[in-house]
Structure formats: C-alpha cells, structure tokens
Amino acid sequence: EVAPFIGGGRLAATAGSLPKALKDLGHDIRMMMPNYRSVNERKYVLRDVIRLKDMPINFAQQQLRASGKSAFLPDSKVQIYFLDYKPYFDRLSLYHDPKTKKAYADNGERFLFFALGCLETLKLLHWQPDIIHCNDWQTALIPVLLRTVYKNDPFFKSVHVLLTVHNLADQGDFPADILAQGNIPAAQIYPGLEEQLNGKANFLKAGLLNADLFNIAGEAYAKSVQQNAALTFGLAEVLRARRKGLIGVSSGVDTVLWNPETSPHLEHHFTSANFSGKLQNKKSFCEANGLVFDERIPLLAVQIKANASHAADELERVLQRVLNKNQVVLFGTCEGKLQKAAAKFMKSHAGRFLFKTEFDEQFRHRLMAAADSFLLPVCDDSEPESYLQAMQYGTIPITFEHMSYTEAVIDYTDKPAAATGFVYSSCKGETMAKAVESAVALFTDKKNWVKIMKNAMKKDNSWNSAAEKYTRLYTQLVMNGRK
Structure with missing residues (x-):
C-alpha cells in the first residue's frame, strides 16, 4: 500500500512519505506495489515499461506472465513500479471481498506472487539495490526467497534486507503448504522456529526469521514488545531469537499536509505563537x-x-x-x-x-x-x-x-x-x-x-527526522550485515 495511490492506514502513509524524505537525503530509491484496480492510472500517469512486459514468474509449478508499469510518487522524483497481474490484483478491494467481508482465500498466493515479481523486476531493470526495505507481512517473504530460491543468484549476492513491522497483530497466516508454491523449503535458519505458527504458514514470522535486520515502528513500542509477550501476538519466541536485530524507529507525520499555518482544510490558520x-x-x-x-x-x-x-x-x-x-x-x-x-x-x-x-x-x-x-x-x-x-x-x-x-x-x-x-x-x-x-x-x-x-x-515528528534514523540503519546494515 502506498498513499496516495491506495490505502489509508499506517503502512500506506509511511510508504507515501518516507521515500520522499530518503530521496531528499540523496538516496537512489525505487518503490514497488501491486497495480490494484483502484489505482487511478490516468490521474497518476502510469506508463508501460517495455522491458517489464510479459515477464515470466515461476509460480505454483507453472510460468505465469506479469507486466510492469511505472510512475512517480506525487510531488517527488521517486520512481514507483506497479506489478500488473489482473487475476490477483484487479479486484474491488485490497484484501477482503466487499460482499462477504471475508479475506480473499488466495491472499497468500497473491502476495507470494508479488514478492517473486519484485525480485524478477529488479533483475529485468538491471538495478541492484544495496538494501531492499520490506514492510509488514505483505512483503515479508522477500527475505525468505533471497535465502532459498535466489540463494545462489549472483545478482542478489550483496543485497541486504530490512523488514519494518507496523502491525504485529496482522501477520499473514495461510495454509501450511503455501510456501511450496514458491519453491520455499518448509524450515529455515533456526531449528525449531520454522515459519509455521499454530499450524499455518506465517508470513510475518518467516520474514522476521530471515530478514538481515528488522525494526518495529516506534522506539517505546519496540521495548514494550520485548518486555510484554501479550503485545507480540504469539511472536515472543521469534523476537527473543532475533533480539539483536530488533530496533525501534519512530515514524513521522506529513508536516506539509498537517501544517496549521497553511493547511487548505482549515478555515482559520494559526501558529504556536498565536492560538x-x-x-x-x-x-x-x-x-x-x-x-x-x-x-x-x-x-x-x-x-x-x-x-x-x-x-x-x-x-x-x-x-x-x-x-x-x-x-x-x-x-x-x-x-x-x-x-x-x-x-x-x-x-x-x-x-x-x-x-x-x-x-x-x-x-x-x-x-x-x-x-x-x-x-x-x-x-x-x-x-x-x-x-x-x-x-x-x-x-x-x-x-x-x-x-x-x-x-x-x-x-x-x-x-x-x-x-x-x-x-x-x-x-x-x-x-x-x-x-x-x-x-x-x-x-x-x-x-x-x-x-x-x-x-x-x-x-x-517530521519524516525528515525518521529518514535520518533509517539512513543510520541502512548504513549499519551495509557495514555490519545480519544481526
């Protein structure tokens, strides 16, 4: 999810603001999201990317074809790519059927496919990042894929992965056999701490186990989840195992949009000097x-x-x-x-x-x-x-x-x-x-x-401040590797 293209929650807000601040600090940053039906292609001027047309993705013992489009994050020079695959993303809602109010039964397949699509896109663009920054369960399988399916691929040899968790309660639980559709082995890295949780494949747990470094949105919250197992929603054991790699980073707020001196939404403007x-x-x-x-x-x-x-x-x-x-x-x-x-x-x-x-x-x-x-x-x-x-x-x-x-x-x-x-x-x-x-x-x-x-x-509470903290994390990751 990336605001303003889609979504209105914390993940979308972060994805729509942090990259701009990182770009301002001099980072070469690209983004990727699914091309959901509700993305307004005309308004945001999405263009077909020739080299991403009909790209093959090996999935569930078959080769599927997806395409890529690109645009810019509004009011920035941050380029964003959209993975276009109608069977998975051309739907009325992101995660739930609006008629039944229930989650789509194939959500696990959809976002495993998206993770594969992200990695294949990088190869076709010939753009090798130092860091892949993933967010929540929707992209948490990217570090898993890099340690399994793409383990011996020289293109990703020097790539590091940071996983940011915005919501520990929303973990992406799916049938235990879902990982096999992406050719991912059932157990990874830590004996006894496989990707399953309560008999299901848990995407967030898998990402936490395999990411080089991960952070939780909020410094105080990161400390709290280490001290109070009830706040981890079943992930206490995983967080203990990866405690050296657990860091809290505060997010920010759009200080341009939420500016009492200039906001177009307000009838009367004010400052901290005059209320x-x-x-x-x-x-x-x-x-x-x-x-x-x-x-x-x-x-x-x-x-x-x-x-x-x-x-x-x-x-x-x-x-x-x-x-x-x-x-x-x-x-x-x-x-x-x-x-x-x-x-x-x-x-x-x-x-x-x-x-x-x-x-x-x-x-x-x-x-x-x-x-x-x-x-x-x-x-x-x-x-x-x-x-x-x-x-x-x-x-x-x-x-x-x-x-x-x-x-x-x-x-x-x-x-x-x-x-x-x-x-x-x-x-x-x-x-x-x-x-x-x-x-x-x-x-x-x-x-x-x-x-x-x-x-x-x-x-x-600006995103500029948050971007500086993430820059220090990126530097730490490139210099020191996995924690």
Missing part, C-alpha cells in the same frame, strides 16, 4: 456540527477503530464519566453495544456529544484543529500516527504507554515542563478516565495548558 485561529476553528466546528460552543469547556476528540470492539465496555465507562466536564466527538467505525451507547449519548448529551461514522479528510483536519485533546482508546496499536497529527495542531494526545511512537508523548505527570501530552498505563476505563480528567484539570490552568500545546507543536 487565536485554533479557538476560531473550535467555534466554527461546534457551530457546523450542532455542538454548543463554550471556550471554557474542553473539546475531546475520541477515535474508535472497527477492530477495537473489545474496548467497547471500557470506552463506554470513560464517556459516561467524562461527558460532564467535556464536549466529546466520537469518530470512526463501531458497532454493537458501543454504537447503541453512542446513540444514547447523542440524545442525553445533546450539544455536548457528536458521533460520526462517515467523514472525509477535511472533517478530520477540522476536528483535530478544533479539539483541545485527543484520545485513542485502544491497546492494539491501531493507527497511533493519529496523535502525531493531533500534536501538529496543538491538540493534546492522551495515549496508552505501550503504543507505537509514544516516545513522542512526554507525560505531564512525569515531566510537566517538557510535557507534550498524557499517558495512561492500563486499558481499563478507570485508568483512561483518570488521564482524561488530568487533562481537564490542566485545561483550566491556561498558562500551563498553552505551554504543553507549544511543546507538542514544536516536537519534531
């Missing part, structure tokens, strides 16, 4: 969305994800407790009990509570600019970049201590002078509510509240 525009945004947002504007009452934005239904009970308790002293905007996807509770709050707290399940990018920006604080009430690490975006707009994050990028949030309780937000240590409703109440208490202290807003806005 009057932020207050005007709050007033405009409240009036446009049926909320009563009162600058003395903090506006809390709460993002809920579809895969956080397990937190519904805890979040409902939080909302019941904090609505008396906050206005709340609950936005995102939820169902069942939480959806019913939200509908109830809309009636019982009219003018103080807003529930939005459908919204566009403009709404998201205007909410972040209007809100005083932002809560991401989940403990499964889904979309933590949201609070980096909030910080860009001087909106104070309230976050779980084990999530990715929490190193960007300095807890007011621990270091009030340097604080950029509030951190809670448990996903229990009681703990979350106390963190929100701490924020409410500080909100009445305007002098210190403005100070924490300024700290948050001045924090360097």
